[in-house]
Amino acid sequence: MTGGQIGNVDLVKQLNGAAVYRLIDQQGPISRIQIADVSSLAPASVTKITRQLLERGLIKEVAQQASTGGRRAISLTTECAPFHSLAVRLGRDRIELTLFDLAGNPLAEHEEPFHYPNQDTLIEGLIYKLHTFLASHQDVLKELIAVAVSLPGLVDAEAGIVEYMPHITIDKLPLSDLIRDEFGVQCFIGNDTRGQALAEHYFGVSKNYYDTLLVSVHNGAGAGIIVNGQVFLGYNRNVGEIGHIQIDPLGKKCQCGNFGCLETVASNPAIIEHAQQLLAQGHESMLQGKKDLNVSDICRAAVAGDELARQVLVKVGNHLGKAIAMTINLFNPQQVVISGEITEAKSVVFPAIQRCVENQSLRTFHQNLPIVAAGLSGTPTLGAFALVKRAMLNGALLQRLLED
Ligand SMILES: [Zn+2]
Structure with a gap:
């Protein structure tokens, strides 16, 4: 043979x-x-x-x-209780860790700021934080079967390599191998938005759908596309960079090098900056004089009827709606899921998205198309855990466990 x-x-x-x-x-x-x-x-x-x-x-x-x-x-x-996995969400300046059993029940959680200016400090800090977390939860830890990490950026999930992160320079970082060698268990890595879409599909609002589009608005804007119950990934692996659809050719320069990308107008920093500009011009608003303005403040004001806050968020809804309508025309999903702080002002943002979708996508595609808020935002590490769940269901991790 x-x-x-x-x-x-x-x-x-x-x-x-x-x-x-x-x-x-x-x-x-x-x-x-x-x-x-x-x-x-x-x-x-x-x-x-x-x-x-x-x-x-x-x-x-x-x-x-x-x-x-x-x-x-x-x-x-x-049997889910004896098999544990450590799910990590690595943010641009935070880290969240949760120990899950195989049913997705959280057993221990921790989060803290995590600043890493380069690849070396990322690896060193991450491994140290994983060790510390596991050591401090030895009392509940049973058999650790996997570690999973979701992060903003582009990954080759199969090879376990991080190829790009938006805020630091990455040189083909073999993160899965490094963690596997350190902890002696399989490690799965994935893009955080795609992981989140998979988590909603397994455990959240998308449970009953095969084809869904999740759009996340945080530091940037990204999408996770589920097709036929699987994260849609092409031969070139990474898809769903909705944040870099050009919305305004004369807009601001994006970190990708182009101009007027969606995330230059529909991301938390862009939303805050726009509100601050209007406030600086002296427009009347309950947000005048507010220190450390964040998106939740803007949402609260908009829901309370503050005109400035409403206008800022309606504009975001319009920009998002345009990009979402294009994506609907391409993928004809059964459901659209919006994730991020902006969903705290659902009553303001969603009607704007809905209007664009109705005017800019095919009628047969948007008829009866639910546009809903993500259901699992409270447990962001579920995106990483979904990678473990997938590896059990597709046999990759299961087979490894049977051979042990
Ligand atoms: Zn861009």
Whole structure:
């Protein structure tokens, strides 16, 4: 046999294992016979795979009363509590860490400022913070099976390499390997907005949809596109750079080098700057004299009827709506999810987005298209945890655990 053929046998093993685990995860409690029926795998294969999963403690048997009242059937469910993963959201100047069990229950959380002017300080600081977090939660930590990191920037998720971050110079940073070597477990990395879209798909407002578009407005603006239940990634891997759609050819210079990109007008810093300019011109507003103005302040004022704040946010809604309408025309999603502080003024921002979508995208595409606020913003590390969940469901991590 050549290496390639061995690879294929392993791949089939991984995919069959994943198919069985996925059914138990999503439809459990489920019997072996039902698994064989739904998966079209031979009953003997199902028996073999479930034996391995049972031995590893990843699933357990539960007795279920048969509906006919006959003898009790044995069904299978996943075992989530003993398997822990550390999910990290790396921001531009903050870090958030959560220890999750496999069901996505947070067991311990921590966040703190994290400033890293370059790649070396990023690696050193990150590894130190992971060690410190794990050491301080030894009392709850069971088996650590993975670490996942979501970050702003572009990554090659398969190779585990960070290729670009918006605020520091990155040179092909092999983050997954570094963390795996340090902690002895698999490490998954991903773009934070794409991770967030996946988290909403697994656990949040997008649970019942296959195709969704999530647009996030924070320090920049980005999108996560879910197509057929999977994060849409091309051969070149990174897609969804909605923040660099040009909105105003004569607009401000963007950090990408072009002019008037969406994120030069629809990002938290741009929103605050616009409000500050209007305030400096002396326009009447309840925000006059407010120190350390942030987007939540502007949202609160807008909801309370402050005209200056309303105008700032309606303008953001119009710009976002234009870019979202273009994306709807390209992808025809079943749902649009907006994430970020601006959703605190939903009643002001969403109607503006809605109007643009109605005027600028195909009618058949935007008819009955829900535009909703993200549901999981309170737990930003769920985006990283979603990468672990995906690796269990597609077999990549599952197979590793079975081989341990
Ligand atoms: Zn740009």
